[in-house]
Amino acid sequence: MRRSLSLEPGPDVDDRIIKTAVAPRPIAWVSTVSDDGVENLAPFSSYNYVSSSPPVLVFNCSTKPDGELKDTPRNALDTGEFVVNVVTEDLIEAMDLTATTLPADESEFDHAGIEHAPSDVVTPPRVAAAAVSMECTLYDSLSVYDRTMVLGEVVRYHVAEDALTDGKLDSRNLPVVGRLGGPYYTTGEPIAFERR
Template identity: 35%
Template sequence: MYIDFSKLSPTQTYHTIIQTVIPRPIAWVLTENDNGSHNLAPFSFFAPVSSSPPILMISVGNKSENDKKDTARNIIEKKQCVVHIADQSLVEPMNASAQSLGYDESEIELLGLTTVEFEGSALPRLKAAPVAYACEFYEMKVIGDAPMSLLFLEIKHAYINDEIAQQGEDRLSIDAGKLDPLARLGGNDYSGLSESYTLERKP
């Protein structure tokens, strides 16, 4: 099958991409609303893009043509967020947190999730998430007709559950099987790590 993307609608393009660029990691992003409550939302257009400085990127669409989603609005205005990596045990609340709520309503309160203080961060982290990154807003690039806001986030601090991590002589080693991260497929499908293997890199 040959596909000419110039002949696809934005919806057709979206569904083609998300069903082939798989699996995708999920950024479960906590931000602060104007009333001090916390917004929580998942994004699978998400990737690490730099290690020096340590930068993550999430791509966030608008609610409507001129109305940004709460996550983007909060990050742009307050310059901070916490990006979580969820494991398989959190799939139900993670999926439920994608629902649309009014601004200043909290998914964390709605879903009964527990947060704890995050050292080095003005925002808390989700207690149950095995990985959390405290991030500051770095820059934004707006692309496309939709449009999409590419939010670049600089990692300032991280929490990693001790049960999945081991400090080596010169680097941290994370047990991917114990992390057991959620991954996004197409449609309403998700995946975990069914198998992993190691390949030596050619010199």
């Protein structure tokens, strides 16, 4: 048996434990537009899907030190729309540039020099180079301690043709980036494994 420490969650326990143990975490690269028309793009590694039919995604974000919402969840809640772009290995450096805190009237698309493409159903643009983008309309939101959960119903998919095999999205063609604890990220080769 492994020896282990028993720790109670609280201010004296590093929150890196949960962020490292729950890994790899997919990254939602979320694009929104503010009420003033400013395009926003930011990555969130607390993200997943909660329903597949109909498809519903969730991402969550901590609040600012003053308790106010950050730009992305505020925009999503104000407008009822956002786009989740999938981060692949070729986009990791561009994604990192958009994690920079900018004034609300400045666009991360412009700051990082990221080309965008129009969405079909929602107003926020998508990342043109993303292998998969999912246009979402707001399904619901929930406050959990210092975080805001934003749920979005997917209303349109955009999938790069080179990510498909026989018309289906293929993990072997989608080198997604996952977030680990601390300063670490991961990519990996898919492992073929038949469930019993």
